[in-house]
Amino acid sequence: MWGARMIARRFFATAAILVAGSLLMADANCRLMAAPPNVLLVVTDDQGYGDLACHGNPIVKTPTLDLLHAQSLRLTQFHVDPTCSPTRSALMTGRYSCRTGVWHTIMGRSILRKDEVTMAQVFADAGYRTGIFGKWHLGDNFPFRPSERGFHESLVLAGGGVGQTPDFWGNDYFDDTFRRNNRPEPQQGFCTEAFFRAATKFIEENRERPFFCYLPTNVPHAPYRSPEMFSRPYRDAGLPEDLANFYGGITHFDEQFAELLARLEEWKLVDNTIVIYMTDNGSAQAAFAAGMRGKKGTVYEGGHRVPFFIRWPGKIAAGREVGVLTAHFDVLPTLIELCGLKSPSGVKFDGRSLVPLLLGEKIAWRDRTLFVQSHRIEHPQPWRNSAVLTERWRLVNGKELFDVAADPEQKRDVAASNAEVVADLRRQYEAWYADVSARFDEYCGITLGDERADPVRLCCHDWHGEIAPSDQQALVRKVVANGFWAVDVARPGRYEFTLWQLPDGSAIEATEAKLKIGELEKSAPVPSGATNVKFEAELSKGPARVETFLSGTDGKTRGAYYVDVKYVGPTK
Numbered sequence: 001m002w003g004a005r006m007i008a009r010r011f012f013a014t015a016a017i018l019v020a021g022s023l024l025m026a027d028a029n030c031r032l033m034a035a036p037p038n039v040l041l042v043v044t045d046d047q048g049y050g051d052l053a054c055h056g057n058p059i060v061k062t063p064t065l066d067l068l069h070a071q072s073l074r075l076t077q078f079h080v081d082p083t084c085s086p087t088r089s090a091l092m093t094g095r096y097s098c099r100t101g102v103w104h105t106i107m108g109r110s111i112l113r114k115d116e117v118t119m120a121q122v123f124a125d126a127g128y129r130t131g132i133f134g135k136w137h138l139g140d141n142f143p144f145r146p147s148e149r150g151f152h153e154s155l156v157l158a159g160g161g162v163g164q165t166p167d168f169w170g171n172d173y174f175d176d177t178f179r180r181n182n183r184p185e186p187q188q189g190f191c192t193e194a195f196f197r198a199a200t201k202f203i204e205e206n207r208e209r210p211f212f213c214y215l216p217t218n219v220p221h222a223p224y225r226s227p228e229m230f231s232r233p234y235r236d237a238g239l240p241e242d243l244a245n246f247y248g249g250i251t252h253f254d255e256q257f258a259e260l261l262a263r264l265e266e267w268k269l270v271d272n273t274i275v276i277y278m279t280d281n282g283s284a285q286a287a288f289a290a291g292m293r294g295k296k297g298t299v300y301e302g303g304h305r306v307p308f309f310i311r312w313p314g315k316i317a318a319g320r321e322v323g324v325l326t327a328h329f330d331v332l333p334t335l336i337e338l339c340g341l342k343s344p345s346g347v348k349f350d351g352r353s354l355v356p357l358l359l360g361e362k363i364a365w366r367d368r369t370l371f372v373q374s375h376r377i378e379h380p381q382p383w384r385n386s387a388v389l390t391e392r393w394r395l396v397n398g399k400e401l402f403d404v405a406a407d408p409e410q411k412r413d414v415a416a417s418n419a420e421v422v423a424d425l426r427r428q429y430e431a432w433y434a435d436v437s438a439r440f441d442e443y444c445g446i447t448l449g450d451e452r453a454d455p456v457r458l459c460c461h462d463w464h465g466e467i468a469p470s471d472q473q474a475l476v477r478k479v480v481a482n483g484f485w486a487v488d489v490a491r492p493g494r495y496e497f498t499l500w501q502l503p504d505g506s507a508i509e510a511t512e513a514k515l516k517i518g519e520l521e522k523s524a525p526v527p528s529g530a531t532n533v534k535f536e537a538e539l540s541k542g543p544a545r546v547e548t549f550l551s552g553t554d555g556k557t558r559g560a561y562y563v564d565v566k567y568v569g570p571t572k
Contacts (some may be wrong), residue, residue, distance in 0.1 A: 036210040036339055037312065038273040039123070040203075040264075041093070041331075042257065043214075045084065045161075046137060047223040047250055048283025049306055050290030057288040059234070060247045064258040065309075068277060072309035073358055074321045079389065080328045082280055082296060082303040082374040084160050085110035085137045086281040087328055091119045092138070092149075094332035094349040097372070098454070099436045101444050102138065103375040106461055106468040108486055111139040111444035112149070117344040119332045120150030123212040127340045131202040132156060133195040134216040134439050140166045140461075142453030143444045147182055151214075153203035155180050155187075155198040157398050159223050159461050162191055164470045165561065166459045169503045173225040182453075190227050192219050192249070196256040200263055202265050207267050210339075215260075220249035222284060227252055246285050274338060275311040276331070276471065282306065293410040297374060299387040299396055300410055304372050312338075316358050325391055329371055330354050367391055370424070372433050379465060380440050382433050388425040395425040445488030445543050458485045458546065460559060475502060475561050478509065478552070482546040482559035492541045494568040499533045499560035507531055510550035513560070517546050526550070533560075538571050 050057055054066040080087040085098035085105045093100050093116050112118075120130045131153035132146045137160045139145060146154040157178050168177040168184060175349040177186045178194065187194035199215045219226070224245035231248030257277075264270050282303040286295035294300030308326070310316060329351035330452035336343050337353045355361050367390065374385040388395040394402045394410065401415035401422050415422050415531075443464070448456055460469050463483025469475060478501075478541065497515055501508045513533040514523040522535045548560035 015277045034113065035130070035272060036126070038203075038269060039128075039212045039335060039339065040273055040275045041212070041214050042259075042275070042379045043088075043134075043216040043552055044253060044277075044279045045218050045282065046284035046296055047220055047279045048281075048286060048290075048295065048302065049279075049292065050286065050288040050302075051102070051220075051247075051279075051283050053252060054308060055290050055307070055493070057290075059239070059288070061251045062254045065277065068257075068261075068275070068311060071313075071318050072275075072277075073316050073318065074310040075310075075326045075354075075357075076321050078278070078306060078308035078326045078328075079304045079372065080278075080306050082133075082222075082281050082385070083376065084280050086374070088135075089116075090139055090327070090350075091331055092116075092120070094119075094329045094347070094351045095159070096350045096375060098375070098380060099350070100437070103373070103380055104377065105137070106463075106470050106485070107378050107460045108444060108464050108468075109375075109378065110137055110160065111144050111446075113439075113444055114143050114148075114444075117347050118149045119335070119500050120146070121210065122150070122213065122332065122336060122341055122344055123339075124150045124152065125344075126339070127210065129153075129202075129206040129209055129211045130214075131199065131206075131211070132216070133199040133202065133212045135160070135218045135221075136216075139393075139444070140459070142450060142457055142473050143447055144444065145182060153181065153198075153202055155185070155195065157191070157218060159459075159470060160225075161218055161470075163223060163472050165461045165472055165475060167472070169472065173223075186207060190252065192217055192253050192256050193248055200260055203260075203263070203269070204267070207269060216280070217253055217370075219253050220246045220284070224249065230255075243285055245286055262539045271313050273312075274335070275309075277307065277309045278307040278328075283462060291409055297376075299372055299374060299385050301394070301404065301408070303374075304387070310358065317360060318359070322357050324357055324365060325368060325370060326354060326357075328500075331399040334358070344536045355483070359472060369428050371429060378466075380437065382430075382437075386429065388429050390425070393401065393421060393425065395422060395429070398426055398429065400426075402420060402525060404502065411464065443486035443543070445486045447490050448539070449487050449489055449491040449493070449567040455564050458487075458563040458565060460561040461557065469561065478554075478558065480558055481557050482547070482549065482557070484547045485563075487544050487546055487565075489539045489541050489544055491567060492539060493570045494572070495537055495539050496564075496566045496568050497535045497546075497548075498564040498566075499535070499550070500531070500562040500564070501550060501558075501560060503562050505531050506551060508533065509554070510552050510558075512549075512551040514549040515547075516549070517544055536568065 053062045054069040089100045089102035090097045133456030136156045140158045163367040224242045230252040231244045234244035282296045285295045292302035294302035337355045370389040372387040383398045400413045401412040465483025467481035515535045
């Protein structure tokens with residue numbers, strides 16, 4: 001039921017890994033295997049530090065993660081952003097999320113700037129085969145998709161979760177349709193099974209060559225669903241429905257992970273595969289907080305301190321904990337050194353290689369100050385939902401100060417008695433903010449008219465403005481909202497715009513439609529029963545803003561939630 005049967009069958013085989021992993025290589029020059037190591041990077045969504053049995057949670061069952069915990073070196077002060085897209089952007093680039101253009105999960109602010117170099121690109125340039133299976137959440141349109149960011153293979157959901165507005169319409173976690181290399185492909189079973197199945201096939205097909213497999217599942221992210229056999233035991237134990245499904249999703253993931261790790265053993269890939277497990281932010285439920293304050297979305301410790309396990313038998317000591325301040329943007333510089341990759345030219349990392357810490361080298365590890373910020377608005381504001389982190393201190397929102405060495409639960413604000421510390425941390429934050437905010441006024445324009453990706457579907461998820469609907473059910477309810485899309489026209493000429501209210505072929509509930517692009521405005525009546533309205537417009541090359549308006553039969557005006565844009569031909 002909990003995956004214990006599979007764990008028990010493999011216990012003796014994996015015990016050998018634990019023993020081997022406890023041995024450090026004495027010579028730092030022997031860090032690498034004779035062949036470049038494979039990398040399996042696994043990231044769960046909204047699972048916090050306390051959502052694992054090995055971290056003291058008395059309810060959730062995670063036997064695979066518990067065993068991996070024992071086999072791995074653990075970073076116990078590993079920090080990320082408090083929400084999805086920002087963490088993923090920093091993880092992929094080795095740079096602060098807001099520096100990369102990502103400081104929200106919607107509003108076009110979850111799109112990774114096209115001039116950023118990703119982890120996948122670094123591995124691909126080194127001859128690795130690269131694949132992503134799960135949640136990308138850094139742009140659904142060209143040139144921001146995984147296929148343009150270094151991944152050879154992909155099976156991903158669109159947007160930030162199953163059932164969100166960019167996702168295939170009607171997806172509900174079971175027998176869904178995901179994007180296989182940018183084309184819709186129906187899947188069988190629960191979504192986690194689909195992503196693990198694709199990752200397993202990718203590894204099998206590339207086991208004779210070095211591979212980088214990025215497996216960012218969408219569980220246990222809301223809406224909370226899981227296979228009945230995994231949620232029922234928690235429900236029977238008296239847990240509320242959402243929490244039962246949240247834990248059920250984690251336990252189901254844990255069993256799928258066991259199967260994948262078993263295949264690595266079967267294919268004799270364990271010794272030359274670096275396995276990393278981490279999560280993208282604090283717990284969305286936080287039923288067990290592991291002694292920390294806050295949860296997902298907050299800048300207290302529970303919002304951004306997450307698990308990080310790394311296993312490489314015979315190279316990195318198993319069962320050891322490192323409590324030095326580390327972060328998501330350290331992962332790429334670390335893997336570059338571990339795998340002997342070439343660092344991308346011209347890229348200045350905010351992270352640093354953790355190899356000396358992982359190998360237990362006796363060097364002076366200089367203290368550092370880290371910054372966490374969760375803007376979650378269209379235009380960033382200094383100090384908004386911010387935290388300044390040092391080994392001892394946490395300055396929250398520029399005002400509250402906590403000595404986490406003495407007060408890990410952040411119960412006592414000691415700012416009044418430590419004015420000099422507050423002043424120093426504020427100065428450091430202000431210098432950091434001035435640095436990372438240099439490009440805050442830029443948009444990541446979705447490309448129109450490129451021969452490699454035409455037509456393009458624009459989705460309200462990427463509206464710039466006050467509201468950008470991200471839930472399909474909000475569209476079913478006809479939420480009153482609007483915004484504009486930032487686009488980048490690749491070819492001047494004539495374009496066809498097709499406005500949709502819903503993508504399922506249902507009739508538009510409006511009497512008039514309007515399209516606005518800069519100074520250009522066009523309007524047309526909406527015939528009764530029409531499912532879409534088409535406009536043709538001539539566009540110049542370069543950046544532009546696209547807005548739409550549907551005057552509803554209820555007297556309210558909404559934007560067209562979806563717009564298909566197709567290049568028709570040169571200007572007449």
